[in-house]
Amino acid sequence: MTEYSFQVGGWGASLTDLYARKADVLLRGYRGWNTRRALAALKDIFPKDALSQPALVVVFFGANDASFPMPSGKGQHVPVEEFKQNLRSIALYLLSLSKTTRVILVTAPPVHEEGRKEFARGKHGEKAARFTDRTNERAKGYAQACIEVSKEVNVGVVDLWSAIQREKNWEMECLSDGLHLTAEGDRVLFSELIKVIEEADWSPSLSSNSMVEDYNEPSVYDNVHPFFEYSDDSYLRL
DSSP, rough: OOOGGSSSTTTTHHHHHHTTTTTOOOOOOTTTTOHHHHHHHHHHSSSSSSSSSEEEEEEEOTTTTTSSTTSOOOSSSSHHHHHHHHHHHHHHHTTTTTTTTTEEEEOOOOOOHHHHHHHHHHHHGGGGGGSSOEEEEHHHHHHHHHHHHHHHHOEEEEHHHHHHHHHHHHHHHSSSSSSSSSEEEEEHHHHHHHHHHHOOHHHHHHHHSSSOOTOOOOOTTTTOOGGGTTTSSSSGGG
16 A cells, blocks of 8 residues: 555656655555554664654554454454554554654555455456455444544544545445555545645645755756847857
8 A cells, every 4th residue: 555656647747747946755564564564564664763754754554454354363464452552552652753754554445345346356267265355344443443542642633544435436446456545536536635734734835846955056057048148049069
C-alpha cells in the first residue's frame, strides 16, 4: 500500500509532486508489514537522535493485520486489540520526536472478496485456495479500531475503508486484486489525505499552499528571452 505508492500514479508520487521544491517526501513503508513488525523497527527507522525530525508521518496499517490467523502462528495476522495498542504506541512515539511532528493514520482499505479469489485463481490456477484470505467485514473492524486510536491520541485520520466504497464500481475501479489500490484508488487516498492536511489546525501549517518554494528568489540566472537584449537574431551565431 505504501511502498508501491511511489509508482506512477501512486499517492506517494502525487505527494512528492505536490510538495516539489517545498518538502521532501520519503518512503519508509514496506510491503507485507504489519504493526507488530513496524513497532519492532520503529526506533531504527525514526531514531530520536536524528539531526532533523519529520514534519509529518503518514501511518498506513491494517490490511495485513486483518488477515486471518494461522494455526501455526505464522503470517501477518495481529489481533485487533493488539493492533490498536501497536498503532497507539507507534503514533505516540512519532509525536514524541519533536514538538512539530504531526501524524496521520490511514485505515485499512475495503476488501473485495471475489476479487481476491479471482486474483488467486489467475496466479495459482487449480492450486488456488477455495476461500479468501481476507474479508471486508474484518477490514471494517480494523478500520474502526484505527479511527478510535486517532481520537485517543489526537492525530489526523483518513477513513479509506469508507472513502473507497463511496466510489462508483469501487471493487473494480479502485482495487487491483481485491485489496491493493489502483491508480484510481490512489487518487482517492491522495485526495482524502490532502483534505486532512489542509483542514488541520497545525502551526506551522503543512498545506502546500502555505509553503514557500526553495530558491525561488529573483536571480540573474532566471530565464530571459533573447528578444529583450537583441534587436535581431544575431545571438543565434554565438
